[in-house]
Structures are given as structure tokens and as C-alpha cells.
Amino acid sequence: MPFWTWTGIKAGRAATQWPQRGEDGQEGVLGMPRWHAENCQSECQNCADSCPTQAISIAGGQIVIDYGRCIVCQSCVEACPSGAMQPSGDWAFAVRQRADLHWQETMNSSAAQELQTRVARSLRHSLHIKHVDAGSCNGCESEIGALDNPFYNLHRLGIFFTPSPRFADLLLVTGPVTAPMHEPLLRTWEAMPEPRLVLATGTCAVSGAPMDQGYAGGSGLEDLLPVDVWLPGCPPNPAALIHALLLLLERQPQHVHGGRYAD
Incomplete structure (x- = not known):
């Protein structure tokens, strides 16, 4: 019997039960950098200067972040002197509206409520x-x-x-x-x-x-x-x-x- 066949028989079913339960296979994997605006230093633009895709820019003295241009390289995290840009495990960044990939100072209250109340529906559609x-x-x-x-x-x-x-x-x-x-x-x-x-x-x-x-x-x-x-x-x-x-x-x-x- 081939080695991998024997290994598979011993291990049993290998497929994850995620997203219903269990692990998603991304434990410890870095996702999009998370911005903590309260830690930003005035007149500092290290993160914008280090970004190779212009996902971070300065407009009117304010940082503008477009996660739709982010390639998850972590350069901004390494360049930030104050911890405003920090690594995270935020990988589930799929959105229905392109505008939701732009960081906003305040989040629409109805969107926030929807985010908290919507739950996964039954897995019934192919x-x-x-x-x-x-x-x-x-x-x-x-x-x-x-x-x-x-x-x-x-x-x-x-x-x-x-x-x-x-x-x-x-x-x-x-x-x-x-x-x-x-x-x-x-x-x-x-x-x-x-x-x-x-x-x-x-x-x-x-x-x-x-x-x-x-x-x-x-x-x-x-x-x-x-x-x-x-x-x-x-x-x-x-x-x-x-x-x-x-x-x-x-x-x-x-x-x-x-x-x-x-x-």
C-alpha cells in the first residue's frame, strides 16, 4: 500500500468544518495592516512614503488609506515609529461596495448595525x-x-x-x-x-x-x-x-x- 494512502486512512477525514465551526487554516497568518489613528504623530508620513502601491497617501494633511491597493507587504508597519500601523490577522476583506475599502473616520451607524446583526445563512445554494x-x-x-x-x-x-x-x-x-x-x-x-x-x-x-x-x-x-x-x-x-x-x-x-x- 502506498505511504500516502496509509497516512490518509490513519488520519481520517482531513477537511475543515469551517466556516460552520473549527479552524480556518489561517492561524498566525498576517492580514491587512490595521491603522490606529489615535497613535499617529502629526506631520509624520513614513507610512505613505514606504507604501509601494500608494495605498496610503496624504491629502489635506490627513492620511488616506485605500485597502483596495494594499498588497499586505507590511512596509507601513515597519516604517511607522509610533505603532499607528500595526500587524493584524484581518484577512476577510471581501466587500460588496468598493468604497468600503477606503478607511473612514466614522462608520455609518446602519452599516455598523448590519455588521453586528447579520448572521450566516444556511448552506443551501450551489x-x-x-x-x-x-x-x-x-x-x-x-x-x-x-x-x-x-x-x-x-x-x-x-x-x-x-x-x-x-x-x-x-x-x-x-x-x-x-x-x-x-x-x-x-x-x-x-x-x-x-x-x-x-x-x-x-x-x-x-x-x-x-x-x-x-x-x-x-x-x-x-x-x-x-x-x-x-x-x-x-x-x-x-x-x-x-x-x-x-x-x-x-x-x-x-x-x-x-x-x-x-x-
Whole structure:
């Protein structure tokens, strides 16, 4: 008997029961840096100067943070002298509105109430996904491939990938949408039956960063397709991908409003 077959028999079922219960597989993994505005030093712009994708900028003397451009490099955390930028495990950053990836001084009260009261719905709907690589570095593809491993076992949630856009409910896009991929992406979208959904996967699909400054780079899906869920990250991990898919199906709540992550 092969060694790995014997190991599998001894270990039993390896798939996690998350998100219903159990571990999500991201214990100890760093997520988006969390900003503590009260610790900011006046006239300090170290974080903005260190950010390679302009996710952090200074406007009118105030820090502006766009998590849709963040590649989770932690440069701002290392550059911050006062602890205003701190590491976190905030990885579930999927949102329905692009504006929710911009940090806001105050969070809308109705959004905060919704965030606290919404709960995961029953896992009763299936989803078929057509994936299009629109110029990705293949980092996102590596994480997408992990969805089918024994731990995450995406099929247990009734979610499947399909090679044909004509059988797909969701168009999952990775990459900044480079010029050569612009037309193939739109043709894939047009071939999908209604109702059709779109998931912008990874920071470059959300905003084009950091590829939007290059000669062949694109600016992501904004103003190109009607995006239903935005998921930044470079790359987003498998648990973040699953959370985004379940958010799309209204089987998980959104954790981020106004750029703020709720524990």
C-alpha cells in the first residue's frame, strides 16, 4: 500500500468544518495592516512614503488609506515609529461596495448595525465559477488551487469551477486586466447567462495596483464590469476566497465597513 494512502486512512477525514465551526487554516497568518489613528504623530508620513502601491497617501494633511491597493507587504508597519500601523490577522476583506475599502473616520451607524446583526445563512445554494486570468502573476491562482485540497474541499460547500462560461453563475477575475486580456474577458462575460455575478479577486483585479503604473498593466475591473464583491490581497488566502464566495451568496456576513475590520 502506498505511504500516502496509509497516512490518509490513519488520519481520517482531513477537511475543515469551517466556516460552520473549527479552524480556518489561517492561524498566525498576517492580514491587512490595521491603522490606529489615535497613535499617529502629526506631520509624520513614513507610512505613505514606504507604501509601494500608494495605498496610503496624504491629502489635506490627513492620511488616506485605500485597502483596495494594499498588497499586505507590511512596509507601513515597519516604517511607522509610533505603532499607528500595526500587524493584524484581518484577512476577510471581501466587500460588496468598493468604497468600503477606503478607511473612514466614522462608520455609518446602519452599516455598523448590519455588521453586528447579520448572521450566516444556511448552506443551501450551489455556485458554478468561471475563472479568468486577466494578467495575473499566478499568486492568486496558487491560492485558488488550494481550494480543492483536502483541508478546504470547496465542493463540500456546493461551489464548483466550470471550464465553460455558458454554465457559470460567477465570473472570478484575477490580474489587472492587461490590454491583451481586455477583449477575451469581455467576451467571457457576454457568454455567461443571466443572472451573472463578478468577483474581483486580488488587489490588482480590484485596483490594478501595483501593475497599473507599468506599460502593459491595467487598472482592474473598476469601470469595466459590474463587480458584486471586491476581494483585495496579494494574494488573498483560500479562507478569504471562501468567505468572499459565501458573502456573494449571502451565506456569510461582511466584516469590513468604511475600511474598518470587525473582530
